[in-house]
Amino acid sequence: MNLRFFDINLYLGRPKRAVYGAVPSGQELVSGLDSLGVSEAVVWHIAQYDHDPVDGNALIAREIAGQERLHGCWTLLPPQTREVIREDFFRRMKESRIVALQAFPDAHRFLMNRITFGKFLDEVSERGIPLLVHLDRGNSYAGVYRLLEDYPQLTCVLCDVGIWGCDRYTWPLLEHFRNVRVETSLLALEDGGVEATVRRFGAERLLFGTGFPDRYPEAAMLQLRHADIPDPDKEKIASGNLEDMIRREQL
Amino acid sequence: MKERSKLWEEFYAKGRVEDCPVYDLHGHMGSFSGAYLPRADADSMIAAMDRAGVRMLVFSSHAALSSPDIGNATAIAAVRRFPGRLRAYCAVNPNYPDIVEAEVAGFDRYRDVYVGFKFLSDYHGIAITDARYEPAWQFADERGLLILLHTWGHSQFDGPEPIRKVAEKYRRVKILLGHSCHGEWQKAIDLANDFPNVYLELTAIPDERGVLEMFVEKAGSQKLLFGTDSPWFNHHYYIGAICGAGITDEDRRNVFCRNAEKLLGCG
Numbered sequence: 333m334n335l336r337f338f339d340i341n342l343y344l345g346r347p348k349r350a351v352y353g354a355v356p357s358g359q360e361l362v363s364g365l366d367s368l369g370v371s372e373a374v375v376w377h378i379a380q381y382d383h384d385p386v387d388g389n390a391l392i393a394r395e396i397a398g399q400e401r402l403h404g405c406w407t408l409l410p411p412q413t414r415e416v417i418r419e420d421f422f423r424r425m426k427e428s429r430i431v432a433l434q435a436f437p438d439a440h441r442f443l444m445n446r447i448t449f450g451k452f453l454d455e456v457s458e459r460g461i462p463l464l465v466h467l468d469r470g471n472s473y474a475g476v477y478r479l480l481e482d483y484p485q486l487t488c489v490l491c492d493v494g495i496w497g498c499d500r501y502t503w504p505l506l507e508h509f510r511n512v513r514v515e516t517s518l519l520a521l522e523d524g525g526v527e528a529t530v531r532r533f534g535a536e537r538l539l540f541g542t543g544f545p546d547r548y549p550e551a552a553m554l555q556l557r558h559a560d561i562p563d564p565d566k567e568k569i570a571s572g573n574l575e576d577m578i579r580r581e582q583l
Numbered sequence: 584m585k586e587r588s589k590l591w592e593e594f595y596a597k598g599r600v601e602d603c604p605v606y607d608l609h610g611h612m613g614s615f616s617g618a619y620l621p622r623a624d625a626d627s628m629i630a631a632m633d634r635a636g637v638r639m640l641v642f643s644s645h646a647a648l649s650s651p652d653i654g655n656a657t658a659i660a661a662v663r664r665f666p667g668r669l670r671a672y673c674a675v676n677p678n679y680p681d682i683v684e685a686e687v688a689g690f691d692r693y694r695d696v697y698v699g700f701k702f703l704s705d706y707h708g709i710a711i712t713d714a715r716y717e718p719a720w721q722f723a724d725e726r727g728l729l730i731l732l733h734t735w736g737h738s739q740f741d742g743p744e745p746i747r748k749v750a751e752k753y754r755r756v757k758i759l760l761g762h763s764c765h766g767e768w769q770k771a772i773d774l775a776n777d778f779p780n781v782y783l784e785l786t787a788i789p790d791e792r793g794v795l796e797m798f799v800e801k802a803g804s805q806k807l808l809f810g811t812d813s814p815w816f817n818h819h820y821y822i823g824a825i826c827g828a829g830i831t832d833e834d835r836r837n838v839f840c841r842n843a844e845k846l847l848g849c850g
Contacts, residue, residue: 351792352792353792353829367587495787495790497618497619497620497621497815499618500619521790522621522815523620523621523622523814523815524627524631524817525817528621547790547824548827548828550591550823551789551821551824552823553823554819554823555817555819555820555823557595557598558634558635558819
């Protein structure tokens with residue numbers, strides 16, 4: 333079986349604290365993906381977190397321009413300040429080939445709830461645009477639970493779910509909210525975590541991610557390749573689910 | 584990102600490499616309070632080992648780490664069910680010195696089971712230099728056994744400074760630094776270089792890119808041991824990470840099997 337990998341969780345750029353093997357440009361990332369055997373990726377720029385979402389969003393749009401295998405992810409701030417979210421937001425997303433959103437509320441000092449985001453996240457939900465929630469950066473499980481209470485239809489992708497097994501946090505969300513997905517770069521680390529989640533909720537709920545450059549991409553790749561689940565489920569997780577998600581988006 | 588290794592290609596294609604069996608020197612068994620562990624029983628763990636070509640796992644049961652009088656018995660039973668695939672560390676909790684002495688006194692009855700001792704000092708709140716550990720240190724040192732330490736950077740209980748003190752005192756015991764003084768990487772390297780009987784164990788290392796490359800460059804792959812905290816962490820995940828690191832296949836073979844075979848006297 334030859335899996336086609338579509339990575340939903342990696343970033344470009346040099347973090348404040350040095351990371352081994354960070355890749356500064358979209359072009360270099362594509363070369364790296366070739367050597368890894370990763371076909372496509374949803375990518376963000378670390379400046380969106382470390383420096384400023386506005387500058388970082390512009391940077392990632394620039395870096396993926398002309399790189400057909402790379403799709404972008406923008407970082408949100410509260411609509412009230414009009415830094416990121418303005419009237420033409422979704423049109424600009426489409427023009428820049430941005431297919432996903434993310435937010436770092438704890439790091440960027442706002443609350444991720446209906447008071448802050450109002451109808452904007454209703455529209456994100458209706459359009460089927462995935463919101464990536466990185467549990468190791470500026471997000472907490474308590475925050476995700478509150479967010480999904482306010483926006484139960486949101487397509488929410490739990491990324492970087494934790495070094496220790498996270499099923500006690502993620503499974504209630506998978507049970508209650510049908511559009512919640514789990515990214516695998518750390519779920520794959522939990523022995524039997526992918527298999528148990530697939531058996532309980534189905535392979536459709538998982539999306540392949542590497543966590544590059546923080547983690548070795550080969551780790552999640554090898555785990556999925558030899559996971560104790562049927563081959564069609566591996567194909568869904570490796571790329572099929574994300575392809576379907578992006579295809580269904582309405583931008 | 585770099586050229587693929589032949590070991591990676593084989594592991595990717597088959598899941599296991601016949602001439603490179605993997606030895607996992609840092610495992611556990613059984614349920615644990617802090618997380619749901621889907622594959623924590625002996626049968627599930629053996630099945631997982633088979634999938635990844637893990638020839639042997641050396642472990643201490645989770646129960647033994649809190650209450651050694653009940654937990655070590657489950658480890659003994661598991662090893663005797665799967666001889667040749669499992670070996671155990673006799674877990675020591677120095678908060679119960681009478682049990683420590685009893686475990687040491689009874690150690691030789693389980694030489695088919697135990698390879699040495701496991702200390703979890705950060706969790707027990709007692710430094711590895713404390714007198715309550717001494718019966719186990721002395722016994723292991725006299726016989727050249729293995730002691731797997733949980734180690735963590737900046738810990739007063741099992742960080743680089745207390746490790747240096749015991750390494751200076753006990754020269755025959757093989758001291759395995761579980762997690763390699765996580766975060767104080769250079770001090771872990773220094774310990775491995777200063778003491779021939781100190782080894783760096785890699786659980787939690789592949790989660791952070793670049794550390795393994797530094798260990799190989801500065802301590803040498805002959806001082807590195809593969810470990811996963813199984814059933815916490817997945818063997819293929821860690822094998823993939825080590826295949827992805829910027830080191831050679833010879834280094835990887837040292838990590839996966841050669842060093843462990845020398846320590847365990849098998850292979």
